[in-house]
Amino acid sequence: MGLLEKIYEPKDLRRLDFTELETLAQEIRQKMIDVVSKNGGHLASNLGVVELTLAIHRTFDSPHDKIVWDVGHQTYVHKLLTGRLDWFSTIRQYNGLSGFPKRAESVHDCFETGHSSTSISAAVGFAKARDVLRENHHVLAVIGDGAMTGGMAFEALNHAGQSETNMIVVLNDNEMSISPNVGAMSSYLNRLRTDPRYDKRKEDIEYLLKRIPGIGTQVAKMVAKAKDSLKYLLVPGLIFEELGFTYLGPIDGHDQALVEQVLDQAKHKKGPVLVHVVTRKGKGYRPAEENPDIFHGVGPFDTETGKRTKISAPPTYTTVFGETLCALAKEDPKIVAISAAMPSGTGLNVFASQFPERFFDVGIAEQHAVTFAAGLAFGALKPVVAIYSTFYQRAFDQVLHDVCLQQANVVLAIDRAGVVGDDGPTHHGVFDISFFRIMPNLVIMAPKDENELRHMLYTALQYCGPVALRYPRSVGQGVKLDETLMNIPIGKAEVLRQGKDVTLIGIGPIVNLCLLAAQELRHRGVDAAVINLRYVNPLDRELLIHYARLTKHFITIEDQVLKGGMGSAILELLEEEGIEGVAFERLGYDGFVDQGPIPQLHKVHGLSVKGIMQAAERLQLIRRVAQS
Numbered sequence: 001m002g003l004l005e006k007i008y009e010p011k012d013l014r015r016l017d018f019t020e021l022e023t024l025a026q027e028i029r030q031k032m033i034d035v036v037s038k039n040g041g042h043l044a045s046n047l048g049v050v051e052l053t054l055a056i057h058r059t060f061d062s063p064h065d066k067i068v069w070d071v072g073h074q075t076y077v078h079k080l081l082t083g084r085l086d087w088f089s090t091i092r093q094y095n096g097l098s099g100f101p102k103r104a105e106s107v108h109d110c111f112e113t114g115h116s117s118t119s120i121s122a123a124v125g126f127a128k129a130r131d132v133l134r135e136n137h138h139v140l141a142v143i144g145d146g147a148m149t150g151g152m153a154f155e156a157l158n159h160a161g162q163s164e165t166n167m168i169v170v171l172n173d174n175e176m177s178i179s180p181n182v183g184a185m186s187s188y189l190n191r192l193r194t195d196p197r198y199d200k201r202k203e204d205i206e207y208l209l210k211r212i213p214g215i216g217t218q219v220a221k222m223v224a225k226a227k228d229s230l231k232y233l234l235v236p237g238l239i240f241e242e243l244g245f246t247y248l249g250p251i252d253g254h255d256q257a258l259v260e261q262v263l264d265q266a267k268h269k270k271g272p273v274l275v276h277v278v279t280r281k282g283k284g285y286r287p288a289e290e291n292p293d294i295f296h297g298v299g300p301f302d303t304e305t306g307k308r309t310k311i312s313a314p315p316t317y318t319t320v321f322g323e324t325l326c327a328l329a330k331e332d333p334k335i336v337a338i339s340a341a342m343p344s345g346t347g348l349n350v351f352a353s354q355f356p357e358r359f360f361d362v363g364i365a366e367q368h369a370v371t372f373a374a375g376l377a378f379g380a381l382k383p384v385v386a387i388y389s390t391f392y393q394r395a396f397d398q399v400l401h402d403v404c405l406q407q408a409n410v411v412l413a414i415d416r417a418g419v420v421g422d423d424g425p426t427h428h429g430v431f432d433i434s435f436f437r438i439m440p441n442l443v444i445m446a447p448k449d450e451n452e453l454r455h456m457l458y459t460a461l462q463y464c465g466p467v468a469l470r471y472p473r474s475v476g477q478g479v480k481l482d483e484t485l486m487n488i489p490i491g492k493a494e495v496l497r498q499g500k501d502v503t504l505i506g507i508g509p510i511v512n513l514c515l516l517a518a519q520e521l522r523h524r525g526v527d528a529a530v531i532n533l534r535y536v537n538p539l540d541r542e543l544l545i546h547y548a549r550l551t552k553h554f555i556t557i558e559d560q561v562l563k564g565g566m567g568s569a570i571l572e573l574l575e576e577e578g579i580e581g582v583a584f585e586r587l588g589y590d591g592f593v594d595q596g597p598i599p600q601l602h603k604v605h606g607l608s609v610k611g612i613m614q615a616a617e618r619l620q621l622i623r624r625v626a627q628s
Ligand SMILES: Cc1ncc(C[n+]2csc(CCOP(=O)(O)OP(=O)(O)O)c2C)c(N)n1
Pocket: 045, 048, 071, 073, 074, 114, 115, 116, 143, 144, 145, 146, 147, 148, 174, 176, 177, 178, 281, 296, 340, 341, 342, 364, 366, 391, 394
């Protein structure tokens, strides 16, 4: 039995000495490497916080003390130390342990995350609640340097610094977001990390003071006590100090004893404290240390070599998007691209290397990314902002107020639209049609395959006004890619199959299921039309009205929540047109969706041929479909 098996709750850690802790840290790293090599997951970030997490749990008393993790992708160590070792092998799997903090999973997960830069706000909330209720516990936010680039983090620092409440922000600085970290704050942290003057000057000043005849030693002692004022002497203008925080650091986050010592110091200070901890992303596993970006969120891999299992598959939508954008940008020098800290995830890394002056990584700042794009557009450029669907939720008002209201020529590329798989409910991109569809002036399109994606991107860049283009996380359909790109008329759907008994309508690649279902229905004597809607806004009103009158039965399917989605848009259209008597079935999600493999999630939620057949049965077009 290893040491890890003997840790049932965090307090078990407190009886270990530093040699045992070193052994435990190794066991934790091995466990994470083994499990993530099978399930996939956020390995590098977790390897980097082993000593830090041990130190936090040894210094503080969770769940009495509140530990709020930012993003939450680095909570595997925390999970292993808080009674979840037995389920750890199920992490990120269907019905398994979540890859992020989950309140329902443990009392030690006091706040759920997945989206970045929320931890300080939540921690101020916990701290203020404690103050109001006159309770007595510690509150910590653990935030990475990447997450610290997000606007919410600055808003919360601003609030916390003035509030004078007791709370601790642990800044885990590994110089990395998913890719190398960007921005002025990152440069500032780098200056703090690398400034040799801090320790040197402190020693020099103490030495000089001690040499003042008669009173030197006394003064040196007084100054050493007044550490904060000494620090002002040494590192003037520390941003965090100016904001009202006591700044402690930078310290080596892999020095177990030192981290514990400084956290303990922070614990006894009054008011907000920021502890700046320097760690190495991927620490302890060479492939991850060498490629922290690849091992940020990694699929299954060989633990010996760190190599991913290669499966031959068509290119992903993301890859086709990135390559098509580069091809178009070669011809048009006005095209520029913007990423919010995800150049490789969005396929814009290729653009970044080909057109470095025309590429902008703004950090984890989706709101800024969108308004910045509006500014670029009014400055006569053609900006393409590529953000995951789930992270566009952050930029709702910027799209509405800064892009749509002013009709800015901005292309909003919505990557990871639809369910995304193992990251689960925090990351599924299943709301964007609903929240974008209500925005006046916004054209919304989604391709049925990667070839259509290319034409749509071309169309979006030709169009005058805001366009949103949504596509999923998955690999493409493996179709041939046309060399010459063409405009797809705005608001025109595509009839994939004629039919007179029922109309199956889909948007995005999920529409391909309708073709398969139409064949099945044919065997059952039902003649189904299939429409690739292409545009949710504007709708192809004429075509939809024609098929409503002809078939009188509609089945819609979308990789999206039902409320406010594509099916809802068509229902609204029928109502507006006063068309009655159309029997309607909508397939999509009803609320948050669990984690799990994408095909399984589709199946569970009826986004399948069987699901369409069952819908046809409910419409009484066919008799009962066999249950399996
Ligand atoms: C709002 C939002 N945008 C983008 C992301 C994607 N994302 C997840 S982790 C991450 C990098 C975080 O870097 P950091 O906080 O430094 O943590 P590290 O992985 O380095 O430990 C990004 C960009 C996100 N989770 N939330």
